[in-house]
Amino acid sequence: MDFLNALVALTNFVIIPATAYGSQLALGALGVTLIYGILRFSNFAHGDTMAFGAMVTILVTWAFQKMGVSIAPLPTALLALPFGIAATAALVIGTDRAVYRFYREKKAAPVTLVIVSMGVMFVMNGLVRFIIGVDDQRFGDGARFIISARDFKEMTGLREGLAIKTSAGLTIITAVIVVAALFWFLNKTRTGKSMRAYSDNEDLALLSGINPERVVMVTWLIVAALATIAGTLYGLDKSFKPFTYFQLLLPIFASAIVGGLGNPLGAIAGGFLIAYSEVAVTYAWKKVLTYSLPESFAPEGLAQLLSTDYKHAVSFVILIIVLLFKPTGLFKGKSV
Amino acid sequence: MIEVHELHRHFGGFRAVDGASLKIAPGSITGLIGPNGAGKSTLFNVIAGVLPPTSGRVVMDGEDITGLPPHELFHKGLLRTFQIAHEFGSMTCRENLMMVPAGQSGEQLWNTWFGRKRIADEERALRAKADEVLEFLTISHIADLRAGEVSGGQKKLLELGRTMMVDAKIVFLDEVGAGVNRTLLYTIADAIKQLNEERGYTFVVIEHDMEFIGRICDPVICMAEGKVLAEGTLDEIKANEQVIEAYLGTGLKNKDKVGA
Amino acid sequence: GGHMKDVTIGVLVAFTGPLESLAPPIAEGAELAIKEVNDSGKFVDGGVITPVRGDSTCVDAGAATAAAERLITAEGASAIMGAMCSGATGAVFTNVSRPNGILQISPSATSPGLTALEDDNLFFRLAPSDARQGEVMTDVIMDKGFKEVALTYTNNDYGKGLADSFQSAFEAAGGTVTISAAHEDGKSDYSAEVGALASAGGEVLVVAGYADQGGAGVIQAALDSGAFDTFVLPDGMVTSALTDRFGADLDGSFGQNPSASGDAAASYEQMAEAAGFDGSSPYAKEGYDSAALIMLAMHATGSTEGKVLAEKVWELANGPGEKIYPGELGKAMEILSAGGAIDYEGASSVNLIGPGEASGSYREIVVEGGEIKEVGFR
Amino acid sequence: MTMRGALYFALVALALLGTGLFSSWTVALTILNMGLISAIMSLGVNLQWGYAGLFNVGVAGFVALGGLGAVLMSMSPVGEAWSAGGGRLVLALVIALGTLVGAIALWKRLSRYRVPALVVLLLVGFFAYRAVFDPAVEAIEAVDPSVTGYLGGLGLPVLFGWPFGALLAAGAAWIVGKTALGLRSDYLAIATLGIAEIVVAVLKNEDWLARGVKNVYGVPRPVPYEIDLQNSTRFVEWMQNWGFDPVVGSAVVVKLCYSALFLVVLLALIWMAEMALRSPWGRLMRAIRDNEEAAEAMGKDVTRRHLQIFVLGSAVCGLAGAMMVTLDGQLTPGAYQPLRFTFLIWVMVIVGGSGNNWGAVLGGILIWFFWVQVEPMGQWLMQAITAGMAEDSDLRSHLLDSAAHMRLLTMGLVLLIVLRFSPRGLIPEK
Amino acid sequence: MSGNPYQDDRGNKDATITNPSGRGEIEVSTGTGHGSHTAEAFLIGDSMTGGYGKSGPDILHDCTVAVNKGEIAVIVGPNGAGKSTAMKATFGMLNLRQGSVRLDGEDITGLTPQARVVKGMGFVPQTHNIFTSMSVQENLEMGAFIRTDNFKTTMEQVFDLFPILRDKRNQPAGELSGGQRQQVAVGRALMTQPKVLLLDEPTAGVSPIVMDELFDRIIEVARTGISILMVEQNARQALEIADKGYVLVQGANAHTGTGKGLLADEEVRKSFLGG
Numbered sequence A: 001m002d003f004l005n006a007l008v009a010l011t012n013f014v015i016i017p018a019t020a021y022g023s024q025l026a027l028g029a030l031g032v033t034l035i036y037g038i039l040r041f042s043n044f045a046h047g048d049t050m051a052f053g054a055m056v057t058i059l060v061t062w063a064f065q066k067m068g069v070s071i072a073p074l075p076t077a078l079l080a081l082p083f084g085i086a087a088t089a090a091l092v093i094g095t096d097r098a099v100y101r102f103y104r105e106k107k108a109a110p111v112t113l114v115i116v117s118m119g120v121m122f123v124m125n126g127l128v129r130f131i132i133g134v135d136d137q138r139f140g141d142g143a144r145f146i147i148s149a150r151d152f153k154e155m156t157g158l159r160e161g162l163a164i165k166t167s168a169g170l171t172i173i174t175a176v177i178v179v180a181a182l183f184w185f186l187n188k189t190r191t192g193k194s195m196r197a198y199s200d201n202e203d204l205a206l207l208s209g210i211n212p213e214r215v216v217m218v219t220w221l222i223v224a225a226l227a228t229i230a231g232t233l234y235g236l237d238k239s240f241k242p243f244t245y246f247q248l249l250l251p252i253f254a255s256a257i258v259g260g261l262g263n264p265l266g267a268i269a270g271g272f273l274i275a276y277s278e279v280a281v282t283y284a285w286k287k288v289l290t291y292s293l294p295e296s297f298a299p300e301g302l303a304q305l306l307s308t309d310y311k312h313a314v315s316f317v318i319l320i321i322v323l324l325f326k327p328t329g330l331f332k333g334k335s336v
Numbered sequence B: 001m002i003e004v005h006e007l008h009r010h011f012g013g014f015r016a017v018d019g020a021s022l023k024i025a026p027g028s029i030t031g032l033i034g035p036n037g038a039g040k041s042t043l044f045n046v047i048a049g050v051l052p053p054t055s056g057r058v059v060m061d062g063e064d065i066t067g068l069p070p071h072e073l074f075h076k077g078l079l080r081t082f083q084i085a086h087e088f089g090s091m092t093c094r095e096n097l098m099m100v101p102a103g104q105s106g107e108q109l110w111n112t113w114f115g116r117k118r119i120a121d122e123e124r125a126l127r128a129k130a131d132e133v134l135e136f137l138t139i140s141h142i143a144d145l146r147a148g149e150v151s152g153g154q155k156k157l158l159e160l161g162r163t164m165m166v167d168a169k170i171v172f173l174d175e176v177g178a179g180v181n182r183t184l185l186y187t188i189a190d191a192i193k194q195l196n197e198e199r200g201y202t203f204v205v206i207e208h209d210m211e212f213i214g215r216i217c218d219p220v221i222c223m224a225e226g227k228v229l230a231e232g233t234l235d236e237i238k239a240n241e242q243v244i245e246a247y248l249g250t251g252l253k254n255k256d257k258v259g260a
Numbered sequence C: 001g002g003h004m005k006d007v008t009i010g011v012l013v014a015f016t017g018p019l020e021s022l023a024p025p026i027a028e029g030a031e032l033a034i035k036e037v038n039d040s041g042k043f044v045d046g047g048v049i050t051p052v053r054g055d056s057t058c059v060d061a062g063a064a065t066a067a068a069e070r071l072i073t074a075e076g077a078s079a080i081m082g083a084m085c086s087g088a089t090g091a092v093f094t095n096v097s098r099p100n101g102i103l104q105i106s107p108s109a110t111s112p113g114l115t116a117l118e119d120d121n122l123f124f125r126l127a128p129s130d131a132r133q134g135e136v137m138t139d140v141i142m143d144k145g146f147k148e149v150a151l152t153y154t155n156n157d158y159g160k161g162l163a164d165s166f167q168s169a170f171e172a173a174g175g176t177v178t179i180s181a182a183h184e185d186g187k188s189d190y191s192a193e194v195g196a197l198a199s200a201g202g203e204v205l206v207v208a209g210y211a212d213q214g215g216a217g218v219i220q221a222a223l224d225s226g227a228f229d230t231f232v233l234p235d236g237m238v239t240s241a242l243t244d245r246f247g248a249d250l251d252g253s254f255g256q257n258p259s260a261s262g263d264a265a266a267s268y269e270q271m272a273e274a275a276g277f278d279g280s281s282p283y284a285k286e287g288y289d290s291a292a293l294i295m296l297a298m299h300a301t302g303s304t305e306g307k308v309l310a311e312k313v314w315e316l317a318n319g320p321g322e323k324i325y326p327g328e329l330g331k332a333m334e335i336l337s338a339g340g341a342i343d344y345e346g347a348s349s350v351n352l353i354g355p356g357e358a359s360g361s362y363r364e365i366v367v368e369g370g371e372i373k374e375v376g377f378r
Numbered sequence D: 001m002t003m004r005g006a007l008y009f010a011l012v013a014l015a016l017l018g019t020g021l022f023s024s025w026t027v028a029l030t031i032l033n034m035g036l037i038s039a040i041m042s043l044g045v046n047l048q049w050g051y052a053g054l055f056n057v058g059v060a061g062f063v064a065l066g067g068l069g070a071v072l073m074s075m076s077p078v079g080e081a082w083s084a085g086g087g088r089l090v091l092a093l094v095i096a097l098g099t100l101v102g103a104i105a106l107w108k109r110l111s112r113y114r115v116p117a118l119v120v121l122l123l124v125g126f127f128a129y130r131a132v133f134d135p136a137v138e139a140i141e142a143v144d145p146s147v148t149g150y151l152g153g154l155g156l157p158v159l160f161g162w163p164f165g166a167l168l169a170a171g172a173a174w175i176v177g178k179t180a181l182g183l184r185s186d187y188l189a190i191a192t193l194g195i196a197e198i199v200v201a202v203l204k205n206e207d208w209l210a211r212g213v214k215n216v217y218g219v220p221r222p223v224p225y226e227i228d229l230q231n232s233t234r235f236v237e238w239m240q241n242w243g244f245d246p247v248v249g250s251a252v253v254v255k256l257c258y259s260a261l262f263l264v265v266l267l268a269l270i271w272m273a274e275m276a277l278r279s280p281w282g283r284l285m286r287a288i289r290d291n292e293e294a295a296e297a298m299g300k301d302v303t304r305r306h307l308q309i310f311v312l313g314s315a316v317c318g319l320a321g322a323m324m325v326t327l328d329g330q331l332t333p334g335a336y337q338p339l340r341f342t343f344l345i346w347v348m349v350i351v352g353g354s355g356n357n358w359g360a361v362l363g364g365i366l367i368w369f370f371w372v373q374v375e376p377m378g379q380w381l382m383q384a385i386t387a388g389m390a391e392d393s394d395l396r397s398h399l400l401d402s403a404a405h406m407r408l409l410t411m412g413l414v415l416l417i418v419l420r421f422s423p424r425g426l427i428p429e430k
Numbered sequence E: 001m002s003g004n005p006y007q008d009d010r011g012n013k014d015a016t017i018t019n020p021s022g023r024g025e026i027e028v029s030t031g032t033g034h035g036s037h038t039a040e041a042f043l044i045g046d047s048m049t050g051g052y053g054k055s056g057p058d059i060l061h062d063c064t065v066a067v068n069k070g071e072i073a074v075i076v077g078p079n080g081a082g083k084s085t086a087m088k089a090t091f092g093m094l095n096l097r098q099g100s101v102r103l104d105g106e107d108i109t110g111l112t113p114q115a116r117v118v119k120g121m122g123f124v125p126q127t128h129n130i131f132t133s134m135s136v137q138e139n140l141e142m143g144a145f146i147r148t149d150n151f152k153t154t155m156e157q158v159f160d161l162f163p164i165l166r167d168k169r170n171q172p173a174g175e176l177s178g179g180q181r182q183q184v185a186v187g188r189a190l191m192t193q194p195k196v197l198l199l200d201e202p203t204a205g206v207s208p209i210v211m212d213e214l215f216d217r218i219i220e221v222a223r224t225g226i227s228i229l230m231v232e233q234n235a236r237q238a239l240e241i242a243d244k245g246y247v248l249v250q251g252a253n254a255h256t257g258t259g260k261g262l263l264a265d266e267e268v269r270k271s272f273l274g275g
């Protein structure tokens, strides 16, 4: 019987990773949800926008590292972020001018825009691979851990370790700040309200003197910032590889949708729901049970509900169940 | 015909319909009036199966129909129109009418491949019927226009026309008059009266135009704050102090100052 | 078929898709061999060989088939080096190569299922059988005295096959596999897998995956959370990409990969470096060897006919004759022209068995000071 | 079909002919065959989206189920596996089914204690099932795992697998529809996407069913093998009489056989779809799509109709899936990725023109053509760009090395260009 | 579906309300015969001819509507006559093939709708006239979007006018009843404090008592010097308070006169005002 070790094991292998992963998903989902909320289509190019933003940030980070600029113990990449954001903003606004605006003016059906965004996705996809290649790229520096498993064990004398990565900590803090800021911006500021008005009824927004092009521009700016931040933090925590950013798209969409499209709070709730269901449902409780139960009750098997092969399937099952009870997501999202 | 017992419909804490009870007599044209937000449309939606009630019962000809889905109510002869016209915009006006009757064999997939002949015969009959209805409503000339592109009043007529494609027992009309030219509206009133007399339809009519109500409705029910406030002939209602205060008002205050 | 002077060889690997980062070194390996032959100028009749690339995408059998069809019928390829993934390989072979009577050598398809393929003997692969590696790995682990391991594998035919064969071999040898958990490549997060693996426990973690895919992701998460610090690395993991990424964190980890005696592999890696690619990337060596075997067979027979080539491939690969290592293709062609015999060893110690698969000898490695150190052969 | 539509079809035919003439006939036929299958898939999606506005993003799952159908019908049964664990496995499945049916009955009957009762029943059922299932699976998968390790199929001709694949997909669609069709737009989309992921996960991990990620190879064919033709003297003579190379000839003949089979299926489906669309059934569907609430008020059972069309569309996708496995000769569960089998199909539908059967078919063939041909196009593009550069410039080699990535980039450009000039699709609805 | 090939009915809002890219091809013409009584008007839609889309048929035929400073002008006519179309044309939302729009003597034919808002024009469309997902209060705030001064008092005035809105200020407007929505729509336009206000059937669906209030308020607004141009089907009440009335039939001016004058006209009464 050792509740403390059980608790630490659970924290280390379920709570911390799921929270970090959930925040990563939430940051990505925020961008998706914002585009859906304001511009009213599901942007398939978002994963690749994240990859692009992260890529620029990486290139600038490398330059800084060469020059010896650093803000240790924080990663240098944070310093490079503004450049990444600027470049990404230029890219997405350029894309909007060249591609999306045409369909907006034609008032094309949302599904057309979805397919168009897939075209954009392919192009960006090629662009990123073209510039930085297909391989893993490392760019993290600074202190890797806030607290590492080994240090924790030494400090506490427990048998189980507890590790918190700098990148994970950064991600969680950023996600909370960004969600709060976005919520405040959309609901309390004039520009934010005008964006919501535009998303609600474009024509009436026009009649109220709201400039649609400005709304669109601001939206893309925020999206570029979100995508770059999300992409960079994700890259710091895991690694940068163009292909994974495309793969990230599905859980991101799942988060945005199950949270309720168009709602920033929904994005974070959705992110956590997906992350926790992936990590927790397939968790093998053996260790935790062994610690917390009297010896004679200690489990023989893994005490695992389902094997990890099914982690995505399980998270989707949970998602579907949630939707059955809340048909427009946890936070009453929009639907086109 | 229809009895509503102690019906409640709440949205969150808000009681849109708050214990309304009323009876609709067969063969009548009942007017339903009341201030904005009184709960009239909500009441309609609950009766028509669009919204589930929070509590209470709806009984039609002795049968409990509470919460039945709209398509089942349709088969029991209960039809409704919408406050905002719900036309099938990409279909022609004639098609809008032709799709209404139930039990068309052409709605079965199998028949579309192996029962072409029967479908053709049925279609001919349906078409004739639809043209007849359009004629009756004096809108034959828009038969082949897309319903999405005709004007507001014509859409309202089309809504009414759909109820004429089958033998309805009771028809709920939600503000047929809003946005309709008054001359046309009174034509519609005549059509309603005619349907009531010739075909024996029962009508329940929500309307804010007192003249329209006066032309066809007896009795009139006034709702306020989710409850039935008063019930009687239009004259009785018009004389009711509460109704005047909540709904009818006393006319323009500034009228005399116009053009001054 | 028939006679020839200039020939084309199809280089069909998954340039796009989930394993896109493995593809270039394989293709460049093949092209390196082709360049070597061309530069030597000794190819039969003074002919020149042109490589044409095709994308087998790894996950889209339809697109792979179409690409192969194009290589063969439109670009006139007389043999195919590829495809990369077992799924695409099977589809390409049955739908394109076999009907066209073309020789196909895959550098990397490892699924045991391909063994049963009806192939008119036209299909070879230089990738070692997953079944064999399981046994070798068992020995390696047992020799180090570990009896209890956790196992994770990439969820495809390679990972699954390797995991299955390892698990049965290990358990037969008296060890315990506490858990066998699949991971998907290219996914964003492996916390769930690591959570389950850590909970199940074990002295070491066997990672039957790819070094720049989920395998690395799992190791990363395991290291970060302190779940495991020693890893067993089979072929897909033994690359410098892995040590570049984790450095000394991996110290103490060990494993094995199919490889020739150190000299051949090392010299190949040097050749690759000079040519500007990573020769230690998985199956880069087999890429070179596949192309080399194809060309040597053409040279020896003076034909491009699949059946003729296929018979020759057996002979060339298994000897007897003079052993040929990377960089010696010119020499090999000279011997062949002179009517001599060779035993092609190449960069990956080529030796074919049964249904045209590599037997593969394995090199045992450990990670020390953030470097892969070779410690012996099995 | 309009003049414009006919023109587009003529253009696609021309593109294929061009491929045949300038590159090779087998390439052209390979593209055509897969194009026909794609056309059927997009017909299925169009049925759901174009007719009824149902946003199904689970195409990959239904296609995979179709493939499973083909395997289960056509592979020969593995007797050893059946005797090792077949009976127990069937028993386990019966237990699972019984538990579910019981649970539903319980839910309907009881009103008090129904949650605890349900939980108890499900738990007991689950453990009973696992207790029978796990050892059975272990036994089955132990039977010669590298070649079989599964129960095998019925050993019937593969053509039976086509309707069976459609049936499997339809069954799954029915279950999905019953639960999830209440959802709208993107919420339905993510739910269907989830179902597809679940189906593919099952297919990948349940080795006893169809070998999981180990793939099933050697699915029998409904048409002759090229090798057999090449070995038949009559065929070789026949070819030589016409002056063809028997090897090429055999490949072309086999592919033409496939084309004919696929074309028959496609035309039958189009005929059925068009007939349905132009009758009161089609009118009803349009009415529902225009305004569900009003259709419901006009006595139409919208839920039932949605279910009907969802099941039909999915069945068509399943049929296409079975046909694809037949053409490939193998089932590769790992290949059913959403990008290729869901989103690409959507591209086909939208580019072709949603709501129009001919548009969907055109989109299917055209986009598939590009999907395959952008690879050489991308390489060609790179070559053209680098043509003027110095032989040894870094940029040049970098560009040439990146040529493979031009594939998707070119695809993106094609997509953007087509949609720019006909945003409602090449052959729009009416 | 309109003739626009780029558009799809599903999921789209009424595409004809706006013309976001500004203008099409316009030929400016100076008055064509209706000039007599519109010469010094504050807002004139002069001799307008045009229709929906680039190639749609003409809906308006040489149609003129105008309103003087501080006055109320009412447009009546049968359904489908083109009343709403005339309002939209005046607000720059569709392509005029002929005619011009002038505000306070300035030709604004070439301006986008947003630019007209800035010039002091306000508009309540007939449908889709509220932000359904935003709260009542936010709807009103959006009405004041272009104002830089403090609009608290205006909002209080709107709440005084429509007390029900004060109770429901934090409720999403989409959850309101039909008549309540209409009140929000008019409230939003009043928040703009425009120089000229265009109202398309402001009283459709509102109860008699609110309708009286509304007309009262419109009179008050007009007396502060704001011009009001409105379409009404409650034509008799509307014409009673109107300084000027237009009867449109099939896109053309059929009758024009003072409100009282039209009310007195037997033919107008019978054909358009319901007897």
Ligand SMILES: Nc1ncnc2c1ncn2[C@@H]1O[C@H](COP(=O)(O)OP(=O)(O)OP(=O)(O)O)[C@@H](O)[C@H]1O
Binding pocket: B011, B014, B015, B016, B034, B035, B036, B037, B038, B039, B040, B041, B042, B043, E175, E176, E177, E178, E179, E180, E205
């Ligand atoms: N979905 C909803 N959520 C919350 N409140 C609602 C909702 N729908 C209606 N209400 C409220 O219920 C009340 C009754 O609305 P209802 O539409 O029934 O009024 P009505 O009598 O038809 O009015 P009108 O004459 O204006 O059409 C209103 O106060 C409205 O705000």
Ligand SMILES: Nc1ncnc2c1ncn2[C@@H]1O[C@H](COP(=O)(O)OP(=O)(O)OP(=O)(O)O)[C@@H](O)[C@H]1O
Binding pocket: B149, B150, B151, B152, B153, B179, B181, E002, E016, E052, E056, E059, E077, E078, E079, E080, E081, E082, E083, E084, E085, E086, E126
């Ligand atoms: N979006 C549109 N696209 C094409 N034609 C339209 C559109 N909207 C209206 N019309 C046509 O323009 C004509 C005038 O319509 P308008 O809406 O101006 O009428 P109205 O006088 O306002 O009628 P109502 O009193 O019913 O509102 C009608 O014939 C109608 O069919």
Ligand SMILES: CC(C)C[C@H](N)C(=O)O
Binding pocket: C019, C022, C084, C085, C086, C087, C108, C109, C110, C111, C127, C156, C157, C158, C210, C283
């Ligand atoms: C390239 C390799 C990773 C392919 C893998 N061995 C397979 O057979 O699928």
Ligand SMILES: [Mg+2]
Binding pocket: B040, B041, B042, B083, E177, E178, E179
């Ligand atoms: Mg109402």
Ligand SMILES: [Mg+2]
Binding pocket: B152, E083, E084, E085, E126, E200
């Ligand atoms: Mg109007």
